[in-house]
Amino acid sequence: MAVITYRDALNQALREEMQRDDRVFLMGEEVGVYQGAYKVSKGLLQEFGEMRIVDTPITELGFAGVGVGAAMVGLRPVVEFMTWNFAVLALDQVLNSAAKMLYMSGGQYNVPIVFRGPNGAALQLSAQHSQAFESWLAHIPGLKVVTPGTPYDAKGLLKSSIRDDNPVCFLEGEMLYNIKGEVPDEEYLIPIGVADLKREGDHCSIITNGKMALVAMQAADQLAKDGIRIDVVDLRTVRPMDYEAIRASVQKTNRAVVLEEGWELAGIGAQVVDFVQRECFDYLDAPVLRVHQADVPMPYAKNLERAAKPDAAKTIAAVKKVMYAEEGARG
Amino acid sequence: MPAKKKNEPTMTATETATSGNGKSNPDLDRELLRSMLLQRRFEERCAEAYALGKIGGFCHLYIGQEGVSTGTLSILRPDDYVITTYRDHGQALARGISPRAVMAELFGRADGVVRGKGGSMHLFDRNVNFLGGHGIVGAHVPLGTGVGFAIKYRGGDQVCICYMGESVVNTGAFHEALNMAGLWKLPVVYVIENNRYGMGTALERASAIHDIYERGASYNMPRAQCDGQDVFAVRAATQEAVDRARRDQIPTLLEVRTYRFMGHSMSDAVSGTYRTKAELDEYMKRDPIVLLRVHMQENGELTDEELQRIDAEIKATVQDAWDFADKSPEPPLEALYEDVYVDTTSDSTAQPVAAD
Numbered sequence A: 001m002a003v004i005t006y007r008d009a010l011n012q013a014l015r016e017e018m019q020r021d022d023r024v025f026l027m028g029e030e031v032g033v034y035q036g037a038y039k040v041s042k043g044l045l046q047e048f049g050e051m052r053i054v055d056t057p058i059t060e061l062g063f064a065g066v067g068v069g070a071a072m073v074g075l076r077p078v079v080e081f082m083t084w085n086f087a088v089l090a091l092d093q094v095l096n097s098a099a100k101m102l103y104m105s106g107g108q109y110n111v112p113i114v115f116r117g118p119n120g121a122a123l124q125l126s127a128q129h130s131q132a133f134e135s136w137l138a139h140i141p142g143l144k145v146v147t148p149g150t151p152y153d154a155k156g157l158l159k160s161s162i163r164d165d166n167p168v169c170f171l172e173g174e175m176l177y178n179i180k181g182e183v184p185d186e187e188y189l190i191p192i193g194v195a196d197l198k199r200e201g202d203h204c205s206i207i208t209n210g211k212m213a214l215v216a217m218q219a220a221d222q223l224a225k226d227g228i229r230i231d232v233v234d235l236r237t238v239r240p241m242d243y244e245a246i247r248a249s250v251q252k253t254n255r256a257v258v259l260e261e262g263w264e265l266a267g268i269g270a271q272v273v274d275f276v277q278r279e280c281f282d283y284l285d286a287p288v289l290r291v292h293q294a295d296v297p298m299p300y301a302k303n304l305e306r307a308a309k310p311d312a313a314k315t316i317a318a319v320k321k322v323m324y325a326e327e328g329a330r331g
Numbered sequence B: 001m002p003a004k005k006k007n008e009p010t011m012t013a014t015e016t017a018t019s020g021n022g023k024s025n026p027d028l029d030r031e032l033l034r035s036m037l038l039q040r041r042f043e044e045r046c047a048e049a050y051a052l053g054k055i056g057g058f059c060h061l062y063i064g065q066e067g068v069s070t071g072t073l074s075i076l077r078p079d080d081y082v083i084t085t086y087r088d089h090g091q092a093l094a095r096g097i098s099p100r101a102v103m104a105e106l107f108g109r110a111d112g113v114v115r116g117k118g119g120s121m122h123l124f125d126r127n128v129n130f131l132g133g134h135g136i137v138g139a140h141v142p143l144g145t146g147v148g149f150a151i152k153y154r155g156g157d158q159v160c161i162c163y164m165g166e167s168v169v170n171t172g173a174f175h176e177a178l179n180m181a182g183l184w185k186l187p188v189v190y191v192i193e194n195n196r197y198g199m200g201t202a203l204e205r206a207s208a209i210h211d212i213y214e215r216g217a218s219y220n221m222p223r224a225q226c227d228g229q230d231v232f233a234v235r236a237a238t239q240e241a242v243d244r245a246r247r248d249q250i251p252t253l254l255e256v257r258t259y260r261f262m263g264h265s266m267s268d269a270v271s272g273t274y275r276t277k278a279e280l281d282e283y284m285k286r287d288p289i290v291l292l293r294v295h296m297q298e299n300g301e302l303t304d305e306e307l308q309r310i311d312a313e314i315k316a317t318v319q320d321a322w323d324f325a326d327k328s329p330e331p332p333l334e335a336l337y338e339d340v341y342v343d344t345t346s347d348s349t350a351q352p353v354a355a356d
């Protein structure tokens, strides 16, 4: 199996789907001549030409809507947002047009579109450029929300998203583009809505998604040194959410920590905790804890940013707490 | 589609009237030179600090465009307002924000102009009515219109300058904001810094019309175009627009043609995929600082010794800013939770916080 970057995995997925289906095209800022702000579309303009790799002006609302219209009449657009922070300008088209079209047209018009781009904080980009949007988007019926955490997942899920007949918001981790992982040479698809057990353990579950899957694995490695065995459930898709995977893990470990990149209030973790307390209450040996971004806009200063972001150390602390493994916590 | 049209500034009536020679004013000229040179030297050190990891995140340098900040802001009164984009170092310095506070901000320190919360893209200083660097392309343009609305509402005679790059004219926010300003006759000068590229996209590849000041016609707004490398031309055009705003409360769309000598940000190559080295070299011949210097030297306003003295002073000022920033502490961790909300439990509700 080849070991490639997350960026190249996405690039392969785009290329393969564009070769396979000539209704698929990519549109967004700097996707063509510049070869992609994060180089995800590198080489595609050369291979597919400017009708299929479409550079747009800085007009998020406009080109997202152009994509929706094209999808309504038979194309399969992939719309790249340079980052999801800028997609906020386009949310009207994503929420009010794409998500609701099938329903409000009584099933006559579906919108097979993928909105994709980097999501979440990178390094010291400050408040307007450091936001994780999965809980926002997951709130909207009619959308699917996909958050791959590894190159393997990124490729298989992007291909499935492009083939899906519904609007899919595909959130790539802004810090993940350079991470490497094994990706099969032969074609594969990963179904949307199926979680992945990234690591098996029986002491505590960490339920997570997206970029935080990596953080969960780091935390689990550390915890293993203290003899604590973690079950890491990577949801991969937050809408639909794989509740059965959550149930299976919590029934096995009886303890859970939910780790997410975004803010706490109305976050993904709130949904997971709701499910766990309703469906797994009898299996719980401790309250479910959440690890998330501090409830503030992201600051610029390095030390403040570090304090604001969820990380492995905070996750480890939460796990130890639900394990009652902290000093004095047992009493 | 290939870029066809060069960014040759067309001479407008305003420009020919005042640009270049004529009445010389050595004191003013020296002030303009100092302002531009401060921005240049400051940002040269920013590039160095970025390479050393002292500055993080996105850092968009203004080098090459100093004629615009200095030319426009030299016309404003202290009680006027300024709002701008993430490419904000030059305007911040030209508006008189302390180089120490700006550098400390870039270093992410407690003595920074927004105490380490904002960084390069979000410089704000209430003391000089500098309403910020904003990171979402076009999103601050309605805010500039809102400032103009507030001025008119309160019956003041201030003016707001709202800066933006040329790619902003394609955004919906721009259209909506300028339409309201034109409709309501608000005292705002929209300064478009047309440096030819929005990141890697040339103006001609993004905009259906290329003389973008013409867009003012859609909003019934006076409009002008001037050469941003000629600080006198920028001053003259700004003066006209500011007078019109102050006196008659009429907005202006001012397109200033300029060029950025560096990449879009520190992570973008200076030249490469989207522009050639030859093009860059051509534009660098029209360095606004060099043009002013030559003008002053030709008029006998500036000797080599004086130039060297001024430059040395400015370099010392920038070094001082660097040292200050370096020594400034990191923000305290409690600051993380400060400034999310104004404290409405205190007396602050009695007096609106935002009253100027």
Ligand SMILES: Cc1ncc(C[n+]2csc(CCOP(=O)(O)OP(=O)(O)O)c2C)c(N)n1
Pocket (backbone or CB within 6 Å): A029, A058, A060, A082, A086, A089, B087, B135, B136, B137, B138, B164, B165, B166, B167, B168, B193, B195, B197, B198, B199, B264
């Ligand atoms: C809404 C939005 N879309 C995309 C971006 C990413 N981006 C930042 S700057 C920029 C180019 C803007 O160019 P221009 O307005 O001409 O200003 P310049 O950088 O040339 O000063 C882009 C695409 C953004 N910040 N906001």
